[in-house]
Amino acid sequence: MLFPSRLVQRFFPIVLILMLVIFSAVYFYSVPFIKSKVYEIERNSSRIALDNVFTMADRMYADTESYQKQVLESHKQRLKIVVSMAESYIDQVYRQVKAGDIGIEEARNIIFEMLRHFQSIDGDYIWVSSYDYRFLSHPDDRFHGKDVSTLKSDDGVVVLPEIINVATRQGEGYSQYKWNRLSGNKQLDKLSYVKDFPEWGFVMGSGIYLEDVQAELEAKRNRALEDLRESFKQLRVAKTGYLFIFDARTNMLIHPNPNIDGTNIQNLLNPVTKKSIAKDLINVADTGNELYYKWDKPGDPGNYIYEKLSLVRHVKGFDWYICSSVYVDELKSSSEQLSERILMIALLSLLVAIAMAFFFIYWVTNPIKQLADTALRVSKGELTATVGFRRDDELGILAKTFDEMVERVRDNIQNLDDKVASRTLALEQIEERQRIILDLLPAEVAYFDTTLTFQFVNQRYADALSKVKSEITGKALESVSQKQYQATLVQLKAALSGNGFGQEYSNWLHDREVIIKRLTTPCYDEVGQVVGVLLVVLDVTSEKEVEKKLLEAQRMSAVGHLAGGLAHDFNNLLSIILGNLVSAAEHYQADAVLQRYLKPSIRAAKRGADITNRLLAFSRRQPLAPLPCDINLLLHESIELLRGSLPSDIELIFSPVVTKNLPFVDPGRLEDALVNLVLNAKQAMPHGGSVHFVVSEVSIIEEGMRLDESVVPGQYIQICVSDTGHGFSDEAIRMAFEPFFTTNSGGTGAGLGLSMVYGFVKQSNGYIGVKSIPGSGAEITLLLPSILAGALQDSTDLVLSQSKEWKGKLVLLVEDDDDVRQVVRELLVKMGFNVIEASTAQEALELMGVLEGVFALVSDIRLNGEVNGFDLADNFQAMHPCSKIVLMTGYAFDENSGREGKNAHRIIQKPFDIKELKESFEVEDQLGKGE
Template identity: 80%
Template sequence: MLFPSRLVQRFFPIVLLFMLMIFGAVYIYSVPFIKDKVYEIERNSSRIALDNVFTMADRMYADTESYQQQVLESHKQRLKIVVSMAESYIDQVYQQVKKGEVDLDTARASVFEMLRHFQSIDGDYIWVASYDYRFLSHPDERFHGKDVSSLKTDDGVVVIPEIIDVAKSQGEGFYQYKWNRLAENQQLDKLSYVKNFPEWGFVMGSGIYLEDVAAELEVKRNQALDDLRESFKQLRVAKTGYLFIFDARTNMLIHPNPNIDGTNIESLLNPVTQKSIADDLINVADTGKELYYKWDKPEDPGNYIYEKLSLVRHVKGFDWYICSTVYVDELKSSSEQLSDRILTIALISLLVAIAMAFFFIYWVTNPIKQLADTALRVSRGELTATVGFRRDDELGILAKTFDEMVKRVRDNIQDLDLKVESRTLALEQSNQQLMDTVMSREKAQYALTLIEERQRIILDLLPAEVAYFDTRLQFQFVNQRYADALQKSKEEITGQSLAVLSQNQYQAMQAQLAEALNGVESAREYSNWSRDHQVITKRLITPCYDDAGNVVGVLLVALDITSEKEVEKKLLEAQRMSAVGHLAGGLAHDFNNLLSIILGNLVSAAEHYQKDAELQRYLKPSIRAAKRGANITNRLLAFSRRQPLAPLPCDINVLLQETIELLQGSLPSNIELIFDQNKTHGLPFVDPGRLEDALVNLALNAKQAMPRGGEIRFSVTDLNVETQSLFLDEEVAAGHYMQIKVADTGQGFTEDAMRMAFEPFFTTRSDVGGSGAGAGLGLSMVYGFVKQSNGYIKVTSAPGQGAEITLLLPAVEVELVAGPVDSQEYEHKEWKGKLVLLVEDDDVRQVVRELLRKMGFNVIESSTAEEAEALIAVLEDVYALVSDIRLNGETNGYDLADIFKFTHPMSRVVLMTGYAFDENSGREGKHHYKVLQKPFDIKQLQKFFEIEDEE
């Protein structure tokens, strides 16, 4: 029998006492607490499930509202297209009248008869009415050719004359009225698009019935209800709890009990209050309180004695009531069962732990002595000594490691010799590779000779006429197609002057050749007739230079572009619309890249010359202007893709000072900018960039209203609205606001201008010379920003007395605004010396590299995705990948990031882009990456890395 050592005898009683104390403390402080918390958790699970379903239903309603707008807008566009198609057809017929191919009366009769029988695939028809209120064309025999000047609807309203008069004055528009379907008598709400054609003397329209639009929306609502029903199948509250939905008319929409689902529950009574259970549920909706009542159980139907609790939420959009319900005794049973089980497990664990503690202490102390004896032998120089035991625990690892350390000391000299031999072999292999490279270059030279010969063959086969002249305008080379065009052989032309050309050919080329000899590249298009068709040719003449930059020859390329011109003509209309989107995206992307370079260099200069106050006075406005340029490009991209705002508390006094400093250089000297600076206790909670845009727009509008000069005055005050008695563009909700006023001494607004001030494209100025002065987007953009920021706006003015624009923006109380970050605090101890792979294919790479180096990183660069892939495969310990999304070739930044993550799963990825929309959307890749918007400065880049580190 093994006798325990004195170490075991000393420590085991202490461990036993400590374990008993822990058990007592756990029981006293944990079991009652756990019982209460489990009951509370079970009780709150129904609230969580209910809130999740409420959120889902609320989002479904928002989707339905958006879908309604999309459906109505789609129908409006379809009506415009239908009328436009009819207009095109009428115009073609009237062109025949002008050419004398058909007389006017026959043409009109033919047009109106065709329009009567026209009907689109969506069932739309067209009607035409004269200015004297007579239907010239209508598919319904009851109205065709009839005078409708006194025709009234069931409500006694004369519709058609009013629509015709409005269309004549406004040109075109949408009108809602009541009208019956074809071959039916019931009048329904109808929306028609009507357009006036004064050159033909009539108005034309086409419409849809709003009942059809409502039917589409009802399908969408039923789909939302089906989605909720499917979601309810996955939800459970406690063991037998459940959720159900009924509407404001107490119709049960969703219920797990088929006997109740789809019925009206107004007659079901609450046994506790003896009132309708539906009314009781409605009364507690959205109060946060639970409804207590008694109900039966599935295993005991009809016996309403079991206590239940219900929570209710009201979805205002659908007018639904979503309820969760659970039995009280079921909530309590879980906590009691859990407490009993915890106590049982704790007792068993205590007994097992006592036994294990005894054997563990004995088991641990025995090998310690062996380890100590071996260490003593090694310290005396016996390097062949070993511990003498092997175990699979930490002591075994310690023994094995100790033996390995002794062995490594013994083997170090031998390993060093092997490494020297290996490095020598590697050097010999490198020399062999160098010799192989020299041989490869000689083979490449021979291949180049073959390529030149093939190029001559290719030039002969090109579908273009190619010729090369020296500075004396003598032919040095022509391809076969050019020789065929002159009906001569290549040998007859080579070495000859332009005399081999006809007089007309020589005169046509003379001006272009003279420009090319002066170093000017030019392109001309000309046409001639070949048999029975016209051939359009594009002639490109390009100067060729030597190493010193002198013109040594002229290259002529003539291309037959007849087919391209035909295709261009056919696709011209489609290309115009496509060009707008591509031009906006391309310009904004390139401009953002340029701004990244400009902003990066300006910030670096500002940091380098911080003590030069005179230079800083010029650099700071330039930096702000560059950042404002970035905002402009984002708004250009937002032409078709709405960008979300990024609100945050901002110092309005500093922002206004910077805005005024930015405006002073762009306003004439006869306009004075005044800022009435007041001490404020809050900060507006808005997007600072968008607020600066709004203030600039207001200042530039004020400038246009003061052609002879004047004052523009800015003022800022705190405003607490305690009751809903203040009215701007709408009634102001109670809360804390920041009031910003921009007043001028200009011409003011007329009554019509006040009424239309916030309408898009409305302007009182003409666009002279295409300058854009009359674009009419200024106030509408300000209005959109204010409303998106949950604010209010008001225009106060009178003609000739100036104008005042009041912005009311939500504010937050801020006691301290953080100061600027020291430009020397960009380095982070975790980043110092870490390696970053930078992938960028334009001039932005140099700017980003300098920012990364300032942050303490070591940077390795790549200009192509293919080169970056090769580096990823061989580099180790890469801290992060920084890459543009748009790269030359088939691989983009997201693909490259996926490759990088596969090889370096723990490293970080920073993607950059000059586009405002989310290019990550719709990807099927494994990872989802955050994107840094160009242009950016070192603070934004540093913050981006810090966010990645936190994650």
């Protein structure tokens, strides 16, 4: 019986323990790693198969493109041969002419008739055209012998002249155009070879329809698809994985499942995302990512619970999407099987190693040491390390497997690097999108380095310099634009020193002031050093105009409230003064001395009333009664009125015009405005001159016209009043519509003339403008809203009825100012009325309820308390529907808006005299009759 030696007995347990430890280490350290890597390798095998098919498809597309060029070149050569054959035939016929066998005309007829019926075996035909674009020979009767110099294709191109010009310029050449087939009317793309024959005096050509060429290419493409389908039958991924192809319209071109092959998969849903699986596949195309979804198995159809992974590549030439599809459990099963096999091999190797170690400890332990050393190097990242020996036993197999594993790990890392590169490309695409966004910003953007060299500009900045971006980027600002350099140098240098700020400045562009805001911002690196400057230029013109209009509107509103309030109180005072003065003048008519004092006072009081009316006009608070007015008649009457008050050396000129539209304004206020304009012109012509009135119709279709502001589109009547005076200065034009501004020497005059005109025009929804050249006169333009002349009704020419007797009839007078109430009472008594007074609206309401037979209500509009004159008139009309209502005001305010209908009442402006009060009652009588 043999016993092991002591050395074996001594070292074998140690070796055995060591081998067991190594085995355990290899198992727990390497097998999980191998399983994961084998899983990745299986996944990568589908990627490799997909990439191979993608490369094959891409080469097929390249072959198809090359084939297309070859086919087209072949057809070109064939066309030249056809024309050459016809040329040979013609040459033979002309030889007969030279020999005297036939005449030239007979020869041409023979040639053209023969060419009409010539067709090659491929269906090509010959056509012949003269230099004046007439077909001398053509197989189509629609064109044979016809002049086609103006014949156009469906896209509007004159066809034959261009073809003839190519031939005559070059001698021969190819032309592409649209032409119909001999038996059809549909025009198709056609390529013709044409050749000039100056010795015969015509051009000859033959062509081919590109549709036929495309048919050949389509057949070639279909054959390529069938070849690809055959190759797919031999290709598998994992156990049951496969490849399939669909196009951009989601038509399935190749699929191993006959139920899906050849169908449209647009409505085929991904069970995971509940979206179209075709769109999900398209979204991951060429991203390097896999699409995860669940699907059924051939052995378990309709049960969509099995996990699958798909990779997608996009063949841009064919617009195909090539996809791999593999079940996840199959990928895992391969790694599991491989792990089990590796474990089995390791166990067998361990048993063999134990047996071999018993006899060959050294011979066995040395390669194990090498393998351990190599594993250690690999674990430290040295992926180029190899075991370093080759043997034909189990250790050799293990060493070889280990080296292959390391090589695959190295390949996987390389694939990871490729993915990183792909991601870098995606980031570059994101940067490009950001550039596009900057180009679309409504601002000029530029970035400079510390030497003021352009590093980036957006499209608006380049457009502002009338350059393309490539002409600016990388160049110094000073060399690109001296003007920009001088304008921004101070700001840019300040930003380079760390002081960024904004600055506004104005510029004139196309006769328009443009306000620009320039912003500079320093850019810093990670250590806080300025490395560049960002320049942003914004157009803030519209914002500034809105701000200016808002401030002007606030100022006008404040002045308007002040002017309206003053006018109300002043009119009440004037009503008292004028009423008492008129009464005194009537009572003491025989006292000539007293009359001499009273009459100037009455005129002064009336002039004060006129000033308050101007204040109301300026503040746009005067009561207006707009209606269609005859502008020719109004101007004629105004001129007649003015001629008596103007010096003889001032001439008023107006030529009436017929207009379809009439201005829709208050005629009285328009007349006041025209009078003010003429009086202003009089001040500008101290030595005489002329004033011209021009009336015209203006139709504004789109925004663009501008007077005091942009004109809203619509129909207008334009009145231009021009004089030959000394004109306006620049300051006078700027201040023309300001209240209390006057150009009279010494500051005399109220300064409300043009302000009143401005207020009336704006209150009438119109526009006003001033043009003047100092020393050459001025022109004031009024643009007033208009309506059709048919709207002018007879009621606008209201004729006051004859005075009536109101003796003994009862009038209810409501006025909260005692003195004003006393003056109005005296006027009513003089007219023959019996008067009952009320000092408050509440008192008047109580009297309305108990009084009977009240003939009229005369009330102030502005009363103390919550009830005003309009409310009081509405209540009175409800109680006494047949009675008259006359309202008094020194101030027109918002309560009057919207009362132009059935509740409109007669309003008389304070101060007034007995004549105006009588006219108010007479007009009220006619309104009550429906006139």
